[in-house]
Amino acid sequence: MKKIIIASTSTIHNSQYLEYLLPVLKNHFNNVKTLLFIPYARPSGITHDEYTQKVATAFSKLDITVKGIHEYENPTQAIAQAEGIFTGGGNTFLLVKQLYNNNVITAIQKAINNGTPYLGCSAGSNICGLTMETTNDMPITYPPSFKTLGFVPFNINPHYLDPIEGSTHMGETRETRINEFHSLNSQPVVGLREGSWLEVQGDTITLRGNLTARIFEQGKAAVEVVPDTDLSHLK
Amino acid sequence: MKKIIIASTSTIHNSQYLEYLLPVLKNHFNNVKTLLFIPYARPSGITHDEYTQKVATAFSKLDITVKGIHEYENPTQAIAQAEGIFTGGGNTFLLVKQLYNNNVITAIQKAINNGTPYLGCSAGSNICGLTMETTNDMPITYPPSFKTLGFVPFNINPHYLDPIEGSTHMGETRETRINEFHSLNSQPVVGLREGSWLEVQGDTITLRGNLTARIFEQGKAAVEVVPDTDLSHLK
Secondary structure, three states, X not given: OOEEEEEOOOOOOOOOOOHHHHHHHHHHOOOOXXXXXXXXXXXXXXXXXXXXXXXXXXXXXXXXXXXXXXXXXXXXXXXXXXXXXXXXXXXXXXXXXXXXXXXXXXXXXXXXXXXXXXXXXXXXXXXXXXXXXXXXXXXXXXXXXXXXXXXXXXXXXXXOOOOOOOOOOOOOOHHHHHHHHHOOOOOOEEEOOEOEEEEEEOOEEEEEOOOOEEEEOOOOOXXXXXXXXXXXXXX | OOEEEEEOOOOOOOOOOOHHHHHHHHHHOOOOOEEEEEOOOOHHHOXXXXXXXXXXXXXXXXXXXXXXXXXXXXXXXXXXXOOOEEEOOOXXXXXXXXXXXXXXXXXXXXXXXXXXXXXXXXXXXXXXXXXXXXXXXXXOOOOOOOEOOOOOOOEEEOOOOOOOOOOXXXXXXXXXXXXXXXXXXXXXXXXXXXXXXXXEEOOEEEEEOOOOEEEEOOOXXXXXXXXXXXXXXXX
């Protein structure tokens, strides 16, 4: 049975890295002693080792040891044997390119569909959707495909941002961008604000956190849904 | 001799479409009676016809007729015979995909290098750089490559946006994103604020407009340059 947390962000304002999620993660990873971390998205270009160390510090509060996937000779085997998997945020284009280049897409899908608990934050959440085509990131490198893991039958827009009142900037708002996505693509998009996450338990998908989320479906007006809404029907 | 205007945006706040640029365009396109418009970027998913009509309305003030490239049976020939070319803004991924799918990249490069005057705004400016890897757009479709026209030996970041003071949003600032680009790529990036443009005359590249621009070079601190700065050395 799938057991997944798809979080908008690792970090909320005025809080430590992953701090707001720790009570949830304690339960989510309750059988995990060693967590496999995928640092490929490398925020601000930090190294895989630096990123893994940052994550290890956060998970030490739950007495969970963290090992980076780059520390293993055989990443596919590391995934198959993992007790739990966490993919951190950063740049989605770089993350997806590395997932393809290291040939681990299928291994992750198999492990998570078989019940290995998964956590994604930001870029690590984007890849839980059907495609990465609703990421906010800059395309700093060219991945071989935009198709992603498809743990949910729609797309994710993490760090969802409402239009800034009084802004004089003429660049597209997030909603305009997602509407442009829907001029070419039919799958729904869930705009997750910072502090929200989706909890996936088998085929049940539930919005968690204290904030509403914004749901975009092709040809319909966007709607706000409240925390604890069941989104399992969305596809 | 190349004769190019690379504008951050088509529209500045509280102003009509292209209005702030019209005096410049009057001179830039002074020998042009019919302008070839490339509407592939389709902002908000509008049709090629709708977009071309919008542009035609703006250029009617300069007594210039506008024809969309989609109105021609042979787009390559339309480019070769164009008196002037304008590529409008919208989604850069869609624009680049269409440029490749319609097989017009080489034709545009040839025409512009031979002196056909060119105007790019936003997405149409992104493609003037070496790659589209510093666009702000959402990757709503998968282009066959991120390589673009290379009219200048660096990358463009249009709609350049300074960090918003007091923001509690945890998504990356524009500067962070460009620094992530430089963790993987070596070419400079010119952050053009709305209201700025680059004027290319042969091998001379000059910042125009009333605002400073922000120059990012790999391994260096970003710097601000004032209007009328010669950027020809940047590569």
